[in-house]
Amino acid sequence: MRVDILSLFPGMFEGPFGESMIKRAIDRGLVQLNIHNIRDFAHDKHRTVDDYPYGGGCGMVLKPEPLFEAVEAVRERVPGESFSVVLLSPQGRLFSHKVAKEISKHSNVILICGHYEGVDERVRAVITDEISIGDYVLTGGELAAMVVVDAVVRLLPGMLRSETAVQEESHARGLLEYPQYTRPQNYRGYEVPAILLSGNHQEISRWRGEQAFKRTRERRPDLLEKAVLWKDKEACE
Ligand code: ADE
Numbered sequence: 001m002r003v004d005i006l007s008l009f010p011g012m013f014e015g016p017f018g019e020s021m022i023k024r025a026i027d028r029g030l031v032q033l034n035i036h037n038i039r040d041f042a043h044d045k046h047r048t049v050d051d052y053p054y055g056g057g058c059g060m061v062l063k064p065e066p067l068f069e070a071v072e073a074v075r076e077r078v079p080g081e082s083f084s085v086v087l088l089s090p091q092g093r094l095f096s097h098k099v100a101k102e103i104s105k106h107s108n109v110i111l112i113c114g115h116y117e118g119v120d121e122r123v124r125a126v127i128t129d130e131i132s133i134g135d136y137v138l139t140g141g142e143l144a145a146m147v148v149v150d151a152v153v154r155l156l157p158g159m160l161r162s163e164t165a166v167q168e169e170s171h172a173r174g175l176l177e178y179p180q181y182t183r184p185q186n187y188r189g190y191e192v193p194a195i196l197l198s199g200n201h202q203e204i205s206r207w208r209g210e211q212a213f214k215r216t217r218e219r220r221p222d223l224l225e226k227a228v229l230w231k232d233k234e235a236c237e
Pocket of ligand 1: 088089090114131132133134135136137138139140141144
């Protein structure tokens with residue numbers, strides 16, 4: 001998968017993409033991440049990328065030319081390939097596990113990080129999708145782009161321990177995840193539930209299903225309507 005990110009603050013990506021799972025995915029060649037400075041596509045010597053809004057009002061608007069040209073430049077690097085061009089903005093459709101899965105199926109993705117009061121409306125002519133990571137306004141699309149890349153990259157084939165692990169984690173089935181425990185068996189008097197030590201995999205699977213359901217009902221009842229009913233799954237090795 002190739003991901004090209006168009007940003008006014010490319011330095012913001014250095015930390016998050018230089019560590020942990022994303023770094024591993026890059027090192028293993030599962031994803032190629034290219035960060036582009038939108039200012040490199042500005043037309044004047046001051047590298048201006050924003051301007052006052054027509055009709056007045058406060059704040060600045062991202063100009064269309066640098067964004068159009070940046071998208072074209074990326075497309076030219078891999079001619080003939082289809083691209084998903086995603087604008088990160090608070091006005092997009094809400095990001096979710098389902099949307100992450102959808103994006104993970106594309107081989108080429110361009111993420112445009114919006115800024116200021118927004119982008120010139122004509123930029124919507126070059127985008128194929130618009131995504132918001134939540135009902136709040138960030139100072140720019142960079143953090144949203146990082147969230148999207150993180151959630152998508154971990155779904156790429158070869159990233160996670162097993163398919164079962166992906167299927168069983170929170171949100172994959174529309175339920176929150178069941179409680180997990182590791183050693184020690186007793187920590188400061190807090191015991192691991194006996195069922196998990198029983199060795200009875202059918203019973204363990206049933207208990208986990210119940211726990212996932214209970215937890216979802218208590219914390220996120222809104223998810224239950226859409227949830228897939230729990231089925232027994234083979235153990236995750
Ligand atoms: N840019 C500013 N706020 C945002 C949000 N909530 N989601 C995606 N991009 C954004």
